[in-house]
Amino acid sequence: MSRRVIANSIRAISLAFCLGAALPPIVQAAPITGQSPIDIVTSDAVHASLLPLQFNYGTDANVTITPIDLGGEDGTIRGAVTPGTGPTDGGKVTVGGVDYVLQQFHFHTPSEHLINGQQFPMELHLVNQAADGTLMVVGVMIEEGAPNAALANFFDNLPGPFLLTGFNIQAILPSYLGSYRYDGSLTTPPFTEGVLWDVLAQPITMSAEQIEAFQSFFEEGDARGVQPLNGRVVLTDVPEPASLALLFVGLTGVVVLRRRR
Numbered sequence: 001m002s003r004r005v006i007a008n009s010i011r012a013i014s015l016a017f018c019l020g021a022a023l024p025p026i027v028q029a030a031p032i033t034g035q036s037p038i039d040i041v042t043s044d045a046v047h048a049s050l051l052p053l054q055f056n057y058g059t060d061a062n063v064t065i066t067p068i069d070l071g072g073e074d075g076t077i078r079g080a081v082t083p084g085t086g087p088t089d090g091g092k093v094t095v096g097g098v099d100y101v102l103q104q105f106h107f108h109t110p111s112e113h114l115i116n117g118q119q120f121p122m123e124l125h126l127v128n129q130a131a132d133g134t135l136m137v138v139g140v141m142i143e144e145g146a147p148n149a150a151l152a153n154f155f156d157n158l159p160g161p162f163l164l165t166g167f168n169i170q171a172i173l174p175s176y177l178g179s180y181r182y183d184g185s186l187t188t189p190p191f192t193e194g195v196l197w198d199v200l201a202q203p204i205t206m207s208a209e210q211i212e213a214f215q216s217f218f219e220e221g222d223a224r225g226v227q228p229l230n231g232r233v234v235l236t237d238v239p240e241p242a243s244l245a246l247l248f249v250g251l252t253g254v255v256v257l258r259r260r261r
């Protein structure tokens with residue numbers, strides 16, 4: 001508790017006494033301590049056997065593309081799905097037996113999360129929700145490289161609005177699903193905390209033209225700056241940083257690393 005918070009608490013209790021009220025419990029507005037995004041320092045991450053992310057996203061989904069506050073720092077271009085597991089719905093990701101149903105996905109430029117201080121040209125957020133309302137966002141870094149075939153229909157027709165049919169959301173994901181997991185918040189107002197974050201370690205690629213197609217609508221960027229960890233711990237099932245580069249050369253690297261564990 002900071003000195004200012006303690007001072008405020010004492011002031012609140014003193015005021016309550018002055019007003020003749022009973023001693024109140026020290027109840028304050030929820031402290032803003034667990035915000036997103038963060039800089040993920042891989043050497044500080046705690047290695048754990050995380051419950052795996054089991055993705056069953058829609059492969060034939062109807063996706064409604066909508067521009068939101070183009071040019072604004074809190075804007076984006078969003079692909080909304082019908083939440084559910086029907087043939088044209090968005091599907092779900094399951095963690096530890098809990099289903100988080102995909103609601104929408106959207107993009108930021110540059111990336112909101114950093115990995116060891118490195119910022120990527122873009123970041124994809126897949127926003128999922130459990131039956132109890134808990135939000136779980138999967139973050140995927142995007143680097144410049146080969147054109148992204150899975151996202152071609154999305155980025156060839158920006159900014160929308162338009163409807164994509166037969167869209168394969170599952171195909172957007174990278175092949176390696178090791179991640180960095182932590183408790184954070186929404187990165188746009190109202191910055192609500194209690195959001196579970198899983199930032200995938202392996203980036204996906206988009207061509208320079210695809211990245212430019214998005215960036216042209218957000219010339220000032222639409223990424224929130226990194227927030228302090230405030231004692232939070234980032235958990236990971238990604239092998240030690242020295243081995244990390246191997247993961248990105250392809251599946252062969254993953255096989256070798258898994259055998260060593």
Ligand SMILES: [Zn+2]
Binds near residue numbers: 106107108125187
């Ligand atoms: Zn986002």
